Amino acid sequence: MIFCSISWPNCIPPQQKKMFGEYCLYLDGKPVGLVCDDLLFLKPTKGGRALLSDIVEASPYPKARPHLQIDPDAWEDSDWLCELIVATAKGLPIPKPKKAKQPPTA
Structure with missing residues (x-):
């Protein structure tokens, strides 16, 4: 994945979780993008x-x-990209906690 090769010298990189053959990006526990x-x-x-x-x-x-589609040429500016991802995360609500799975009843 090209996005993984970005260096993040001045910020914490978003977490990347593989989903459905693609990737979801998380920052502070919030899904910020794909x-x-x-x-x-x-x-x-x-x-x-x-x-x-x-x-x-x-x-x-x-x-x-x-969603907002970000031009791949803009990815080279890691400081700007970090600022964009942080601003996106700040504008999103805190995700609701997931309910515990109930054991199957027979």
Whole structure:
């Protein structure tokens, strides 16, 4: 995955978890975006939009809500990309805790 090769000298990199053959990015326990087909999609937030000069919205996969598609050429600026991901995370609510799985009843 191309996104993995980015160096993050000035910030904590987002966690990357493989999902459905693609990757979900998490920061502070919040899902902030997806990497699908080597394209970066971030959840749309006011903070994220404020840092983008050209806003491109696209769906990362069929029937998905539109996300902010980040141009791969912009990935080279790791400081800006870090700022964008942090701003996105700050604009998202804290995820609800998952319920414990109930044992199957017979």
